[in-house]
Amino acid sequence: MNWLGLLFVFLFVALLLGLGATSRGVKRELREIPAFARLASGIGAAVEAGRRLHLSLGHGGILGQPGASTFMGLSILQRIARTASVSDMPPIATSGESVQAILSQDVFQSVYQTIGAESQFDPNSGQLTGLSPFSFAAGAMPVVFDQQVSLNVLAGSFGSEAALIADAAERAGSMTLAGSENLTAQAVFYASTEAPLIGEELFAAGAYLQAGASHNASLMTQDIFRWLLILVILAGAAARLVGVW
């Protein structure tokens, strides 16, 4: 039995719930991340200009580490859809994996239900554009070019093929914000987009988009565990240095 793993999960959940309960209603100062500031202004500008928002969820599916960035992408989609669904040009989501496409349609449907406009829901607003990384990118590029998109958000698991989508956005004159859990994609985003999300910044999206107290608690829990990990690494290095371990 993996007691250490179980203890880790238990502590993580306990801190998440505890901090979530105590930080409810407390406003926490967050350091500025340019991508999230641009996202807020970009959504407003798109709605005002009658242009479309495009969110791409990548092709990582919902399992493993890529699954976490997919869920973050879906959370961002939920926030975007709530804000922009009243626009003349409702947002559009592209995916490179079937379950993601179905979940994106589900997000759109639930948002339209929430605002009482279920008749406006279009199942094609959550699209599967291809089942391999390159076919996904090739299928997402026409959306960027032809659907009058003013802001592209790439949030999910991508590889180097994300450069094709980012390049299409640049040529179409639209802005791109991007984040992924994949290191290759992060390097590509750093070079190709105006506002890349580096490291774990993608996972802070909920807190920055004010998606609820649980996201703030999540950030605090991550910080606590990060410091614990730093201490463990330093202690391990020191123990190795003096020959104890």
Added chain:
Amino acid sequence: MKTNLRVPFLAAIAMLSGLLVLVGYFVPLPGLSDLRGLFLDWAVVLTAVAAIVGVVNLAKVHWRKVRTGQPGSVFSLTTLASLVLTILVVIFLGGATSAWSLWLFNYALVPIEASLLAILSVTLIYTFARMINRRFTIFNLIFAGTALFILITAFAWAGFDIFGLRDLRSWIMQVWAAAGARGILLGIALGAIATGLRVLIGADRPYSG
């Protein structure tokens, strides 16, 4: 007020299934491990069904583009024709591993993907140049300089072997790049765990439940 009982019910199923699979991963009780295996089998079957639903969605989107004459409808027509042709070949000419299916894979799909890879390499060079042009900062210079140095020293240049150059490359890759990547990966792992657990305990539900 009308209460939708379906939503909390579905959320409870999702949370309970997730918790059982997670606990089954850490605690190897026979019944729990079997249940975990069963759930994972169901997940595989559902993923396969989702793939069919996804392909139907793909076909519907392209059919609508063709029907309404939207920009790029010729490409949509090509996509639909390829889809129908592939399905017909798989159904009537011996299945997914038949010679005809493999011919389609080797002489249509692979060259197309290889062409996209070639376009990607040109795009990346163009992106690299555009990055320098757009943001001339110290971080961009370090990024660009390191990338160029690693690329150039990766090749074996005939008659050109400056003392210490390969060692410097190894030092950059094994110390600086590896340390940075590990730091980023630790942060990503913590973020992924937090996201997964938030979904699992129902604190965050990026689906209609």
